[in-house]
Amino acid sequence: MSSEPCPASLEAAPLSRRERFLRDKAALFAPHERGRSTRGLRQTLRRAAALVDDLLRALWTDAGIPTGAALAAVGGYGRGELYPQSDVDVLILLPEADAPDPQAEAVLKTAIERFIGLCWDSGLEIGASVRSIDECVSEAARDITIQTAMLEARLILGDRALYARFQTRFASALDPQAFFVAKTLEMRQRHQKFENTPYALEPNCKESPGGLRDLQVILWVAKAAGLGQSWSDLERRGLATALEVRQLKRNEALLALIRVRLHLAARRREDRLIFDLQTALAESFGEVDRYAKNGRLQQRASEALMRRYYWAAKAVTQLNQILILNIEERLSTAAAGTPQALRRINDRFWDKAGMIEVADDDLYRRQPHAILETFLIYQTTVGVKGLSARTLRALYNARRLMDARFRRDPANRATFRQILQQPQGITHAMRLMNQTSVLGRYLWAFRRTVGQMQHDLFHVYTVDQHILMVLRNVRRFFIAEHAHEYPHCSQLAASWEQPWILYLAALFHDIGKGRGGDHSEIGAREVRRFCRAHQIEGEAADLAEFLVREHLLMSHVAQKQDLGDPAVIEAFVRRVGTERRLTGLYLLTVADIRGTSPKVWNAWKGKLLEDLYRASLRALGGARTDAAAAVAERKREAQVLLALHAQPHSAHQALWDTLDLGYFMRHDANELAWHARQISRHRALHAQKQPDAPLPPLVRARHSPLGEGLQVLVYCRDQADLFARLCAYFDRANFNVLDAKVHTTSDGYALDTFQVVTDLQPEHYREWITMIEKGLSDAIGTDGPLPPPRRGRPSRRVRSFPVTPRIDLRPDEKGQRWLLFVSTSDRPGLLYAIARVLAQHRVSIQLAKISTLGERVEDTFVVEGDELQHARRQLEIETELLQAIAPQ
16 A cells, blocks of 8 residues: 655755755855855855856757857956856857858857847846957957957857957057056046046945045956056056055955945945935944944944945055056157156156155155145146156055154144135045045044935935035135136135135035034134144134134024024124124135035025125124114115006005014015015906905916025915915925015915925926916815825935924014924825824914924924913824824
């Protein structure tokens, strides 16, 4: 009697070729999933390529490829390095024939198609090009990317003679000089794509400046020039020193390990250090979050990893520049037959084709003062555009000379002060000093900011790059060619004496970040210490310290307080004190906001800062600053504008008589005239047609006078949930509200003004105006409960670095109204969610200041309502607001 075997007794089914391949590849990289060591990684990348070689040979045979063809690996796979999720790029060389044979060609074509299909079925993400030798040569001449891939070709199997002929033809057609020019231009374009900095918050470890691609470019151009194929070859040829080769290999290994782990963590070809993966990647390197004694988070694990990456990328950038210049010089000398001519600058430096060249290799060791002198000469010598490879190498080797004694040396301090006070070249000099590590070695406080990330969701640069960006922005205010960018700032800069004080403030304004405590206070102490050490005294030192300590003040007041309140201006002016301080603070604030991210600055922020500056300037100048005088002046300007539009002399008076002082303080003359013109015309037309009927809502929109976004006017009978309904409409229509001013007339009408923007507005603003005027009118007339806010999906950055939601509700200084401060992560529908809660509790909004800083919002509202007077009700409102703004 037989019995059926139980499942456990059955033998495991044999693995398919695809399963075996994927299993073996995973086993290869498993030892590198955790730990800091890079030992054996290069061999693993080569073994992964060899594993694919074996599979391709088997598939080539199974596909029945006829003799005479050849299979070659190209690109990174040809180099013998294969990352976990990299493409497998191959070149199928077609056999050469004296006469076409259609039948043989059809057989070969069918076999190649079968081969490629088998590759995909086996788990290979293959990229195959099928060409004859003639086609290879012509395509390489046309496309530098194809030429580069073929430069690294490696035979896997097939007709060796055919492959040898391909190599001979390809090498004879390759022009090393042209290839060098093309690859360096390509590298420059790639760097520009990443804003010429390795310090992006989500860098690409392969393509970003300082990434693996920069190392590959060196080897490509060296190989094309016949100078070697490895770092050791470059050392033997005298193109790299032993120290440089050690640094190249160490940093290449770290970047390669990061790339391997990115592929493993993402389970796809991912070369970006995106926020979603940074923490997991950091933990794989053994990094952990670090906390201060008080329990405060001091450094995230991801910050520690990213700092290691940035330092490696910086070293790669320096070494790339040195070796590329060396290879270029070797090629130029070979082409010309003679070395490049030198022009003497002084006893220590030469001008070599526009590059500063040290007189001898050990100049900096013998004369350390010459280190900073290099950058002073770079600033002051006409025609100089950079540093030669020899000078860069000498600086790289002189890093350890820049110690505490070097920083205390009076001669070095005098030279640095000269660099800072030069009339031109400050931005380029400071950037070059940072690239060569001299700036951080000399300013030790600055060194701490190098590679320091900022997890505030609106800075897109590390602290050191942000500082240099702000320095650049300040400098551009003083350059006539850039006056069109910010005319008001350029006009103020034109009459500003000692621009270097602003450069100094820019250099130190964020230098205290990442050290715990108030970075403004830390920076103020550092700049005062710098001034004492560099013999900067008196008013200049006081001004620099003030600007660093108060560099956040102006943006805080402009974006979070009511600039129509004279008390706000008076308090700000008392803190600033003088017109020179006010102007300096204004210029630094504009430069600072512009230097955080291309997305943070907008025309509305510019207007708020300029309004605050002008109001404060009037107060400092001794002009009458009481509200009545300011309103009278504004009304006169508005009446002039009304007259220019042929408005009847007193048509505006009926409206103005119903509005309080706050309305006139919060709107400029242009807005007063626009409101009066639209509302008086609306009333007159209604009186002619339907004098006994209620006045219908008026909605008007126009292209903002700021040149960005739309300005929207709403005038209608007031109702409890009006502001919430208006916000609901803007939310549904995908408009972002930058500012809202809410007023109620004495005869019961709401007069609200919104500043809104949308991504589509620049091209289609006329259509959007029509849509808003119709849509808002319909929204005002809608009855029934307020709809629930839409639930927008937060961005990756918000998910990775969420902002803790905060609500602060307190009475204003006069005790007449309440101030509501909201801080949270930005998302669609947020403003409406806040307005809906307030409307449900019959709390009216008098003023809304919407401040979006990247993906963080910090909104300020002036509100009033009876329920705010009761502690229990107030607690309910705050609780519901926290629920409404919490991440979804």
